[in-house]
Amino acid sequence: MTAGGLDVEAFLESLRGIASEWESAHDQLETLRAVATSRDQLATATADSGGTVVDLRLAAGLRRHGADTVSASILEATARAVEQANSRRAELVSGSVALAVGGRKQAALDALRADSATGPAGRGTS
16 A cells, blocks of 8 residues: 555554564563673673673682682672673664664655655646
């Protein structure tokens, strides 16, 4: 079905595709978890999409490493997990924004093509 040269069904299908991709990005944000381990393998941290550390696992036998080493390992693992979660969130969000901008641009181009195909209003062809 077309309206003034615009393929409405194709346009709606395009919008459905954009909505589906947005929903997928949202679902990925909801379940995003980044896990990072310190280089010395003493600490493993998990961060969620908001950059909040939601889990911290420590290796057995920490007493022999000393408090400063263990603290450094915890800080390293948590910082890396948060950095990875933030990076992944930024990728998902920027992809969603690019998708929206691209969809809007395509809709505008389609509308321009439809307008140019129908010709100026009020003029007939002879």
